[in-house]
Amino acid sequence: MADMRRDFKDREELVAYLREQFPEAAARSPHVSPFIGGRTSAESRLAVSKFGAEYAQTRNYVTGSVTRLSPYIRHGVLTLAEVRDAALAQVSRAEDAEKFISELGWRDYWQRVYAQVGDKIWQDLEPYKTGFTADDYADELPDDIRYGETGVRFIDDLCKELFTLGYLHNHGRMWLAAYVVHWRRVKWQAGARWFLEHLVDGDPASNNLSWQWVASTYSHKPYYYNWDNVLRFTGKKYLNASPRILGNEAFLGTYEVIARRLFPNIDLEHDHSQPHQSPPKPTRFKQDGKKDKRR
Numbered sequence: 001m002a003d004m005r006r007d008f009k010d011r012e013e014l015v016a017y018l019r020e021q022f023p024e025a026a027a028r029s030p031h032v033s034p035f036i037g038g039r040t041s042a043e044s045r046l047a048v049s050k051f052g053a054e055y056a057q058t059r060n061y062v063t064g065s066v067t068r069l070s071p072y073i074r075h076g077v078l079t080l081a082e083v084r085d086a087a088l089a090q091v092s093r094a095e096d097a098e099k100f101i102s103e104l105g106w107r108d109y110w111q112r113v114y115a116q117v118g119d120k121i122w123q124d125l126e127p128y129k130t131g132f133t134a135d136d137y138a139d140e141l142p143d144d145i146r147y148g149e150t151g152v153r154f155i156d157d158l159c160k161e162l163f164t165l166g167y168l169h170n171h172g173r174m175w176l177a178a179y180v181v182h183w184r185r186v187k188w189q190a191g192a193r194w195f196l197e198h199l200v201d202g203d204p205a206s207n208n209l210s211w212q213w214v215a216s217t218y219s220h221k222p223y224y225y226n227w228d229n230v231l232r233f234t235g236k237k238y239l240n241a242s243p244r245i246l247g248n249e250a251f252l253g254t255y256e257v258i259a260r261r262l263f264p265n266i267d268l269e270h271d272h273s274q275p276h277q278s279p280p281k282p283t284r285f286k287q288d289g290k291k292d293k294r295r
Ligand SMILES: Cc1cc2nc3c(=O)[nH]c(=O)nc-3n(C[C@H](O)[C@H](O)[C@H](O)COP(=O)(O)OP(=O)(O)OC[C@H]3O[C@@H](n4cnc5c(N)ncnc54)[C@H](O)[C@@H]3O)c2cc1C
Pocket: 059, 065, 066, 067, 068, 069, 070, 071, 073, 074, 103, 104, 106, 107, 108, 110, 168, 169, 170, 171, 173, 174, 177, 195, 199, 201, 202, 203, 204, 206, 207, 208, 210, 211, 214, 277
C-alpha cells in the first residue's frame, strides 16, 4: 500500500482526504473529533495539564481538571513514563501527583492484563455478580442507545458527546456503561464494541476491562449510581430541571432502592462513597487465560 499523504493546506483538506480514503468510516458517522493529532498538540496539552491537588480534587467532576491526554497516550504519541515525569516535575512534593500517577497505573495495569489474556479480553473474565447469568443479557445494542435517542436526556447528552468529541469524561463512561449493562440489561461486549467505534482513545484493554469492571465480570460487584450522583458530578447542568421531565425516573432513589430494582435476585452491600474504581482483586492469569490459583 502506498504511503498516505502527510501535507495538507488545512484541516478541512485533511478531513476531506480521510473521508475519501476511508469511505466506510465516513459513512458510519459524519462527525470528526476536534482533537488535533501529533506530537506538537500532545506537548501543548501536556504543558497546560494539572497534575497536583487540582486534579485530585476535581477529577470526578465532568467539568474537572482532567488532562484529555488519553488519545495521545493511546496512540503512543506520549509515553506513560514521560507523562509521569511531567507530573512529577510540576509538583513540589511527589505525593501531590499521587492521584494522577495512580490513574496512569490503571492504564498500565489494564495493558498487562491484556498482554496475559489476549483476545479473551472479549470474554467474561468472571461470572456476573448481579444475580443474572450472561444469558439474561441481550447480545446487541438497541438502536435507541446506538443513535443516542433513548429519551433519557442525560444519557442522550452523553451519547452526543461520545459521537461528536470521540471522548467522554471517565465518569460519563461509567454512567453510560452502567446504563447499557444494568438498566437495559445488554451484554457489556455490545457496549464495548460501540465505544470503540467512536472513541479517539479507543483501546481494547482500557475499554473492555473497564466495561467488565462496570458489569462485574472483572470486579466483585456491579457499578451503578443514582440521580444524586449525576447531579453532584455534572455541576449545575441538570440542577433546576425536574428528573421526571428529563426522563430520568429510573435513576431516582437511594442506592438501596436502585439496587433492589436492578438486581432483585441479590442483596448488594451499600458502598458508593467514592465514585471511582476500586482495584479488582489481583488476579494472575496463566497463558491459557485461566485464573492462576497462586496468590
Ligand atoms: C466504560 C469505560 C471505557 C473506557 N474506555 C477507555 C478507552 O477506550 N481508552 C482509554 O484510554 N481509556 C478508557 N477508559 C478509561 C478512562 O475513562 C479514560 O482513560 C479517561 O477518561 C481519559 O481521559 P483523560 O485523559 O482526561 O484522563 P485523566 O484523568 O487526565 O488521566 C490521565 C491518563 O490516565 C489514564 N487513565 C485515567 N483514568 C483511567 C482509567 N479509569 N482506566 C485506565 N486508564 C486511565 C489515561 O491514559 C488518561 O489519559 C474507559 C473507562 C470506562 C469506565
